[in-house]
Amino acid sequence: MRTVTGAFVAAATLLGFLLGASFAQDIVNLSSKNLSAVPDDLPPTVEYLDLSCNRITALHTGDFKNTTSLRFLNMSWNSLGEIHPQTFLRTPLLESLDLSHNGLRNLSGQQFLLHTQNLLMLNLAHNEFFSMRLGSEFASLVKLTGLALGAKNINVGDFRNIGEFNLRKLCLSFDENPAYETGSLKDVQARRLQIALGGDPSIFHKMIDDALRHFEEVELLNLTGGYKNLSQQLTKCPEIYTSHLYIKYISIDWKDMTNLVSTCLQISIPHLTTSDIALYKLPYKDSPEVKTSNTTSFTANRVEVKNFFFDQEAVYNFFINMPVTKFALTEISLIHMTCPKSESPIQQVDFSHCALSDSIFSRVEDFEILECKTLVNVWKLNLVGNNLKSFKVLSERLQHMKSLQYLDASLNLLVYDGLEKCLWPSNITKMILNYNTLTEAVFKCLPNEIETLVLQNNEISVVPSSVLKLEKLSVLNLGGNRLRDLPVCDSFPGLSVLLLNLNSLHTPSVQNIGSCPKLKTLDVSENPFICTCPLRSFLSLGAKFEKDNNHTGIDLVGWPSAYHCAYPEALRNSTLNTVTILEISCNTALLAATILCPAVALILAGLLLCRRFDIPWYLNMIWVWTRAKHRARVRARREDQAGVEFHAFVSYSQHDAEWVQNSLLPNLEGPAGGLRICHHEKDFVPGKTIVQNIIACVEKSRRSVFVLSGHFVKSEWCHYELYFASHQHLSQGSDSVVLVLLEPLPQYLIPSKYYQLKSMMGRHTYLEWPQDRAKHRLFWANLRAALQANLPPAVVAEQQG
Secondary structure, three states: OOOOOOHHHHHHHHHHHHHHOOOHHHEEEOOOOOOOOOOOOOOOOOOEEEOOOOOOOEEOOOOOOOOOOOOEEEOOOOOOOEEOOOOOOOOOOOOEEEOOOOOOOOOOOOHHHHHOOOOOEEEOOOOOOOEOOOOHHHHHOOOOOEEEEOOOEEOOOOOHHHOOOOEEEEEEEOOOOOEEOOOOOOOOOEEEEEEEOOOOHHHHHHHHHHHHHHOOEEEEEOOOOOHHHHHHHHHHOOOOOOOEEEEEEEEEEHHHHHHHHHHHHHOOOOEEEEEEEEEEOOOOOOOOOOOOOOOOEEEEEEEEEOOOOOOHHHHHHHHHOOOOOEEEEEOOOOOOOOOOOOOOOOOEEEOOOOOOOOOOOOEEEOOEEEOOOOOOOOOEEEOOOOOOOEHHHHHHHOOOOOOOOEEEOOOOOOEOOOOOOOOOOOOOOEEEOOOOOOOHHHHHOOOOOOOEEEOOOOOOOOOOOOOOOOOOOOEEEOOOOOOOOOOOHHHOOOOOEEEOOOOOOOOOOHHHHOOOOOOOEEEOOOOOEEOOHHHHHHHHHHHHHHHOOOOOOOEEOOOOOOOEEEEOHHHOOOEHHHOOOOHHHOOHHHHHHHHHHHHHHHHHHHHHHHHHOOHHHHHHHHHHHHHHHHHHHHHHHHOOOOOOOEEEEEEOOHHHHHHHHHHHHHHHOHHHHOOOEEOHHHHOOOOOOHHHHHHHHHHOEEEEEEEEOOOHHHOHHHHHHHHHHHHHHHHHOOOOEEEEEOOOOOHHHOOOOOHHHHHHHHHOOOEEOOOOHHHHHHHHHHHHHHHOOOOOHHHHHHHHO
């Protein structure tokens, strides 16, 4: 049991530093390294240094000269016999010093303490101190809150130098029975006194009397035998100031234990706590019960039963029938608890971390289950960490606890199928049901007056809307479930706090939040948010909360640090306040308008530019030229070359002869055009009639070019030429007519007898003579392309000759 004593200082401080250390180099563990001296290469940043379980016999001036940040030093279980006065001169931040289990011999003259004014905890237990007299150096430890000591002799005045300190805890540890002078502890000002006994507690009766007389909390450790004498001593104690008595680490028979507990219940100690008890010789029948008590709370923690055969109900009955208001059996292999025989004064019950089953508080008589009706004063019940399975059965077990307001049944195996009605007492206002296997059916099995409901880490995927209205429910905690959207508050009109962290919310619906008129706090942190268009409304809510400095709206817990995107991959782990989803990418109508408006504007601008620069005319000319080239290639493959001497026959009015002679022929014939053109002034044969010459020229030419103008439609001969050319077109099945519009020629100006011309102008693409000189080159290129064709070899040779 020696390893237990004095552990309060080391354990508490070590935990604090392990949690608070910023970097690994702040902690140096050199325990059990067989060191004979403090290493001289300690890092200057070290805050926690463990040198326990080595062979260091002395501490010298320069041992800690470089460790100015040192706050925790463990030198226990060495062979220290000497500590130089200047040892801790360079460690002004030292808060915890453990020098237990060493060979120090004197509590006076320890000059090293003069340089440890910031010490909070000092452990000097289990050294070789003969006297408990504390030297004047202890008076400099003005910040001290915890002190562990041990000596062979304790006398009045030994603690005078710390008499002004308000310690939280003073631990007195003894390896053997000390000599104690009554009144030696009266100089100590401490909230709790821990006495680690090394033998029969009856030997310590003077110390225990002083402890109960002067300290608010008294903790007795390692009791070994003599329990009857201890019970008698407690009964005879003339004056008791203690309000909390702790008895830990004992092995005791059932009879002695019940006697000790009964004695404690009858003396004026309000709170009794026992823990880490090994029980022997358990009963086969009920033990005597205490009917009245000055104790208000009883706690038994970590009780180990050493018998296999005993009457379990006798054990349960002794505990449940205690006349206390607060009752706790925790961390015990307790599989059942009986019902008090009469109306119990117990108001708070704690059976956490036991092994209780669904049969709790009930009994079976004549194959009928009888429910407990005597725990009517219980308002708080803790059943955390048991083996409860049926939520509906649990409601039956508790249905007669009329005063029950608080129930914690976390860490069980509770399930509910929603088929049977639950029978909860009507006054329950708070339920904590974390870490069970409850589904959404649980909302059908809740007391109507509930105000706070905690269902963390269950299997709830949706909050059903078809449940009875819980008018008073103000706090709903569904963290760690499987919810995919926010619940609708139609059934909880008074909900003010909604906690949904660690669920499966992808795109929370802000519309559902609107159904909660009184909602003030919302937590949807640590969910796998999908940062796409449906999340925009929630992002707006977050932005509004971030902007609202007065917090007049909904308090979004954890925003923005605990809100991250899970999808898409490009935004994974990005906090939601850094994500921007544009409305244009989500609004189809807006997106269409955004695209179409500029497109229409560009088209209109293009049309205006085209009209301004005659681009349609250029495009039309290019199209005509391309089609002409294509037709020429096709025609060249299929047309018969026989009898063809000219590329084209030109038909025009005599009024347009000047344009033909000066513009048309020079650009088509000779080096410029390379074409053979047939026209009447040069190629009509004398002696033949005009009609014969027209027919002959049309037949000897691949194309017929008609220069159209107002004069053309008035010429009779031009009409004949057009007639014969159109008949050739029909007979050859080829596109042999090329129309050149020399000037605008509206359809209404064309005489009706020129129906062939009207028809051709409707079917054929014609070339317009441009007035703009810059467009002439393109016009001639298109016309030459339309007339270009291969003539028979004989004609080509004649032309070259």
